[in-house]
Structure formats: structure tokens, C-alpha cells
Amino acid sequence: MLLIHCPYCEEDRSELEFRWAGEAHIARPDAISEISDEEFAEYFFLRNNEKGLTYERWRHMHGCGRFFNAARDTVSDRFLMTYKAGLPKQPIPVAEERAAAAEEKTVETWEATEGDAR
Amino acid sequence: MRKYSVFAIAREAMRAHKGWDAQWISPEPRSAYDVIIIGAGGHGLGAAYYLAKQHGITNVAVIERGWLGGGNTGRNTTIIRSNYLYDESMDIYEHSLKLWEGLSQELNYNVMYSPRGVMMLSHNTHDQQSFKRHIHANRLYGIDNEWLTPEQAKAFCPPLDIAKTARYPINGAALQRRGGTARHDAVAWGYARAASDRGVHIIQNCEVTGIRRGPNGEVQGVETSKGFIGARKIGVSAAGHSSVVMEMAGVRVPLASNPLQALVSEPLKPIFPCVVMSNTVHAYISQSDKGELVIGAGTDQYNSYSQTGGLQIITHTLDAICELFPIFRRVKMMRQWGGITDNTPDRSPIQGVTPVPGLFVNCGWGTGGFKATPGSANLFAHLIATGAPHRLAAGLNLDRFRTGRLIDEAAAAAVAH
Ligand SMILES: Cc1cc2nc3c(=O)[nH]c(=O)nc-3n(C[C@H](O)[C@H](O)[C@H](O)COP(=O)(O)OP(=O)(O)OC[C@H]3O[C@@H](n4cnc5c(N)ncnc54)[C@H](O)[C@@H]3O)c2cc1C
Numbered sequence: 001m002l003l004i005h006c007p008y009c010e011e012d013r014s015e016l017e018f019r020w021a022g023e024a025h026i027a028r029p030d031a032i033s034e035i036s037d038e039e040f041a042e043y044f045f046l047r048n049n050e051k052g053l054t055y056e057r058w059r060h061m062h063g064c065g066r067f068f069n070a071a072r073d074t075v076s077d078r079f080l081m082t083y084k085a086g087l088p089k090q091p092i093p094v095a096e097e098r099a100a101a102a103e104e105k106t107v108e109t110w111e112a113t114e115g116d117a118r
Numbered sequence: 119m120r121k122y123s124v125f126a127i128a129r130e131a132m133r134a135h136k137g138w139d140a141q142w143i144s145p146e147p148r149s150a151y152d153v154i155i156i157g158a159g160g161h162g163l164g165a166a167y168y169l170a171k172q173h174g175i176t177n178v179a180v181i182e183r184g185w186l187g188g189g190n191t192g193r194n195t196t197i198i199r200s201n202y203l204y205d206e207s208m209d210i211y212e213h214s215l216k217l218w219e220g221l222s223q224e225l226n227y228n229v230m231y232s233p234r235g236v237m238m239l240s241h242n243t244h245d246q247q248s249f250k251r252h253i254h255a256n257r258l259y260g261i262d263n264e265w266l267t268p269e270q271a272k273a274f275c276p277p278l279d280i281a282k283t284a285r286y287p288i289n290g291a292a293l294q295r296r297g298g299t300a301r302h303d304a305v306a307w308g309y310a311r312a313a314s315d316r317g318v319h320i321i322q323n324c325e326v327t328g329i330r331r332g333p334n335g336e337v338q339g340v341e342t343s344k345g346f347i348g349a350r351k352i353g354v355s356a357a358g359h360s361s362v363v364m365e366m367a368g369v370r371v372p373l374a375s376n377p378l379q380a381l382v383s384e385p386l387k388p389i390f391p392c393v394v395m396s397n398t399v400h401a402y403i404s405q406s407d408k409g410e411l412v413i414g415a416g417t418d419q420y421n422s423y424s425q426t427g428g429l430q431i432i433t434h435t436l437d438a439i440c441e442l443f444p445i446f447r448r449v450k451m452m453r454q455w456g457g458i459t460d461n462t463p464d465r466s467p468i469q470g471v472t473p474v475p476g477l478f479v480n481c482g483w484g485t486g487g488f489k490a491t492p493g494s495a496n497l498f499a500h501l502i503a504t505g506a507p508h509r510l511a512a513g514l515n516l517d518r519f520r521t522g523r524l525i526d527e528a529a530a531a532a533v534a535h
């Protein structure tokens with residue numbers, strides 16, 4: 001289970017209190033009735049599904065109820081940072097990046113045991 | 119390849135089992151092939167087998183990052199059924215179910231397909247209405263599926279608790295008698311052996327790291343950890359990593375990779391006669407021929423490639439199992455694991471051509487593609503060989519997310535496969 005830091009409550013809380021809410025920083029096109037089918041598919045269905053660093057939204061459902069953004073590594077599931085909704089994509093603090101890189105080498109995954117698949 | 123038979127067993131018994139052949143060869147890659155398939159799960163290996171057998175294309179390589187069958191093929195709870203709602207789904211899953219029925223004979227390999235019946239529990243009015251809709255749709259389409267009262271469900275599966283006071287009371291069930299299970303590893307091994315026998319190269323411990331494209335955008339081959347390997351046709355069948363591999367050719371596919379977990383108990387004497395699924399409380403259970411209870415849980419809510427999953431997901435499932443089958447409350451769980459499933463927005467698979475010439479894709483089988491292995495592999499081979507989808511898989515195209523012609527099993531089947 002993940003331990004997630006809510007930037008509004010400023011507390012680490014268990015994943016049970018949160019709902020994942022998909023990729024972050026996707027803006028609804030302004031003139032949505034005028035865009036092409038390709039553009040609509042891109043906006044509506046296509047997501048990055050990154051292996052590694054991803055920016056995503058979470059909602060503190062059983063807490064303050066608010067949406068916020070997070071940067072997480074999808075191989076180790078480690079949170080690199082969380083920040084308030086409305087802020088632009090945040091750069092990852094260097095210390096976090098290093099810690100994540102170190103952790104990725106030790107985490108017990110198939111990738112780790114099968115060699116460096118990345 | 120020497121055939122497996124009772125005579126072969128007798129012969130080998132007389133000479134201390136020294137004469138068994140390796141089931142497949144592990145060659146070094148050639149510099150080029152007619153077709154490369156990325157991913158040696160059941161779908162990829164099966165496609166290679168049908169390419170060789172039905173389409174006469176034997177200069178084929180299946181390239182696998184880890185070991186064959188080590189992905190979701192070797193991690194799933196092996197439930198097989200075809201009672202889906204939409205025509206496109208029924209077409210492919212029923213095609214697959216028919217192939218399961220003769221697969222051991224076809225491959226000369228015991229895949230232990232066991233049509234012991236798949237029973238889906240209904241817990242409320244919504245379940246009941248939705249299951250009956252499935253039953254009627256299936257029967258109109260010629261697929262068996264029937265409604266059981268709680269008493270009939272209990273007669274079919276005696277350990278089930280149907281008390282009105284139960285934590286998760288049931289008001290009926292849908293039963294597909296031809297559904298059941300098969301031995302997951304044997305499916306991968308059986309296809310690998312049969313494909314290798316027809317000249318297919320299975321290249322393990324070789325990761326595809328790039329897809330090389332020519333001046334007109336067409337595929338030319340793959341970059342791998344063992345160097346460049348050429349091919350004019352490439353089939354991607356990489357399950358949870360499909361979007362990562364497709365990205366190498368610049369194609370985005372609408373997939374979310376989520377961990378899905380399963381667990382098995384200590385072995386018990388035969389006690390559980392069928393497969394029981396409950397979509398509503400997220401629990402699937404059957405008993406393997408080894409005697410272990412095989413239990414499937416739900417997916418984690420977030421994208422991940424970790425091949426683990428949250429403990430709360432499996433405890434939730436075990437809570438449900440203990441309520442539905444109080445008899446199992448003291449059974450010990452032995453092992454737990456996760457696989458990375460590739461889920462589409464409509465929860466139906468994607469199989470078809472891509473915007474890149476020579477590149478074909480088979481993915482999005484998500485939490486329910488084991489049952490589809492023979493059918494999907496068979497139709498994927500047709501797609502690669504002829505360049506156009508087979509009638510039974512035509513609706514599964516990638517373009518449906520642009521046209522809006524979804525196959526919305528997400529709404530119809532809720533979560534379970
Ligand atoms: C816990 C769990 C329970 C499930 N239960 C059921 C069930 O009861 N019934 C059912 O029908 N389905 C079930 N499924 C789903 C089912 O397992 C899958 O849909 C199916 O097995 C997919 O088969 P595949 O051959 O496409 O994928 P896989 O067997 O995953 O094969 C894909 C292969 O591609 C390889 N690969 C990935 N990237 C690369 C690369 N870059 N280079 C080379 N190789 C690469 C991987 O290593 C892997 O071996 C379950 C899945 C899980 C995880």
C-alpha cells in the first residue's frame with residue numbers, strides 16, 4: 001500500500017484515503033466541438049502510461065477531498081513529490097531523484113532480478 | 119520432434135528417461151527474419167505457431183526479454199469462458215473456446231483444459247439484470263450460458279454459502295458449463311515446442327529496445343540487447359509493456375498498465391468442483407489439479423510496472439472468499455504475486471494494423487486474455503500473414519478510439535474477466 005503526502009493536509013496518509021485520478025496536466029481543448037476526431041482521441045483516450053517518471057492526479061477522497069498532482073516512479077512506485085492542483089509541472093528535487101535512482105536498483109522486481117531492462 | 123504418447127513413456131521408463139528431447143531449441147538469432155514477434159507469452163508463441171502451421175511462414179522469430187511464459191501467461195488464474203456481451207467479444211472468445219477444446223491433441227501437449235464450469239455470482243438486482251442480459255445475448259448467439267437459482271448454485275458448488283444472512287448474500291448465478299481452466303505454463307510450452315518444431319526461433323533473454331524504420335516509415339527490424347535483427351513485418355504482443363514497445367515505433371496506444379494479483383493456498387484434497395467468480399466483491403476462485411486454491415484479486419488503482427501490488431487488494435479479496443466460502447477460513451495462503459495488465463478504456467483488446475507499415479499490434483487483453491490465447495494467436499497470425507484482419511477480429515482495431523465505435527465491455531462486464 002502506498003503512503004501518500006497530501007499537499008493540502010500536509011500529512012502522509014495511507015493510500016486507502018486516496019483515489020487515483022489519471023494523468024496530470026491534460027487540458028480540455030477550448031473549442032472541443034471543432035477539433036478533429038484524431039485530436040479528440042488524443043485528448044480523451046491516449047495517455048502516456050510511462051515506465052518510469054509519471055505525473056498524475058490523486059484525490060484525497062476520505063480526507064480533505066481535494067485533487068492534487070504527484071510525480072511518481074512507476075517502476076518502484078516511489079513518490080518523488082506531490083504539489084497542489086493548478087501549479088505547472090514541477091521539476092523533481094535533485095535529492096529525490098538520487099534517492100529514487102538508488103532505490104530502483106534494490107527494489108525486488110522482475111526487472112531488478114532479470115538485469116537492467118531499462 | 120518425437121511425439122509424446124503412452125508408448126514414449128513406456129520406452130523412456132525402460133531406459134531411465136534418458137531419451138527425452140529438449141522441447142524447443144534456443145538458437146542465436148539470424149540477421150533477419152520474415153516476421154518478428156515481440157513477446158513470448160502464449161499469444162506471441164501461438165501466433166508464431168499458426169504462422170508456421172496455417173500460413174507456411176516459418177522464418178519467424180519470437181523475441182522475449184525474460185523467459186518464455188514468464189509474463190502474464192505464467193501469472194494468471196487461468197479462467198476460460200466466452201460469455202461476453204458484445205458480438206465482437208463473443209466472436210473472438212468463442213473462437214478461442216472452440217480451439218481450447220482440441221488444443222491438447224493439436225499440440226500433442228497436455229494443456230489440461232478442464233471445462234468444469236464457470237459460475238458468476240449475482241449479489242443484487244443490478245447483477246441479476248446484467249447477467250440475464252448476458253445470458254440472453256449469449257444464447258441468441260449460440261453460446262451456452264444459463265441462470266441458476268441460489269439453491270441450484272449451491273448444488274453445483276457445495277462449499278458456497280447461500281444463507282440470506284450472509285455478509286454477501288447471493289440471489290442467483292450465471293453458469294457457463296463449457297468454461298473452466300487450463301494449465302497456463304503448458305500452453306506456453308506446448309506452443310513453443312510446436313512452433314520450434316516447425317522452424318520458429320524462440321530467442322529468450324533478449325530485450326527489444328528499439329524499432330528501426332525506413333524512409334517511408336515502414337519497419338525494418340528491431341534493436342535488441344543481442345544487436346539489430348531485421349524483419350519487414352513485426353507483431354507486438356507484449357501485454358503490460360505494449361505501450362512501451364509501441365512507443366519505440368512512435369505509435370501511441372490507449373493503454374494503462376496496472377498490477378493485478380493472484381495467490382494460491384496450501385494444497386487441499388479435491389473440494390472445489392468449478393470456477394466461481396464474483397465481480398461485485400472482487401473474488402475469483404478455483405482449485406488446481408495440484409490441490410491449491412487459486413485466487414484472483416483486483417487491480418491496483420494506479421499505473422505501475424512494479425509487478426507487485428497493494429496488500430489491501432488481496433486482503434479485501436480474502437475477506438470476500440472467507441465470507442462466500444466459510445469452509446476456507448482456516449486455509450493458509452502459500453504464495454502471492456502480481457502481473458502487469460494492459461487495460462484499454464473500453465476493456466476490450468486491440469488487435470490490428472497500425473499507422474506504421476509492417477507493424478501489427480495485439481494488446482489490451484488486460485485482466486482477461488489468457489482465455490483468448492489460442493483464438494487471439496490464431497487470428498493474429500492471420501493478420502500478420504495477410505496484412506488484413508480476420509472477420510472475427512475486425513472490430514478490435516486500434517482505429518475504434520478515433521471513430522468512437524467502442525466495444526464497451528467495461529460497462530458491460532464491470533471488472534472481471
Ligand atoms: C494475476 C492475473 C490473473 C489473471 N487471470 C486471468 C484469468 O483468470 N483468465 C484470463 O483469461 N486472463 C487472466 N489474466 C490475463 C492474462 O494473463 C493475460 O491477458 C494473458 O496471459 C496475456 O498473454 P500475452 O501472451 O499477451 O502476455 P504475456 O504472457 O505477458 O507475454 C508478453 C511478453 O512480452 C515480453 N516483453 C515485454 N516487453 C518486451 C520487450 N521490450 N522485448 C521483448 N519482450 C518483451 C514479456 O516479457 C512477456 O513475456 C490474468 C492476469 C494476471 C496478471
Ligand SMILES: [Zn+2]
Nearest residue numbers: 006009060064
Ligand atoms: Zn488532504
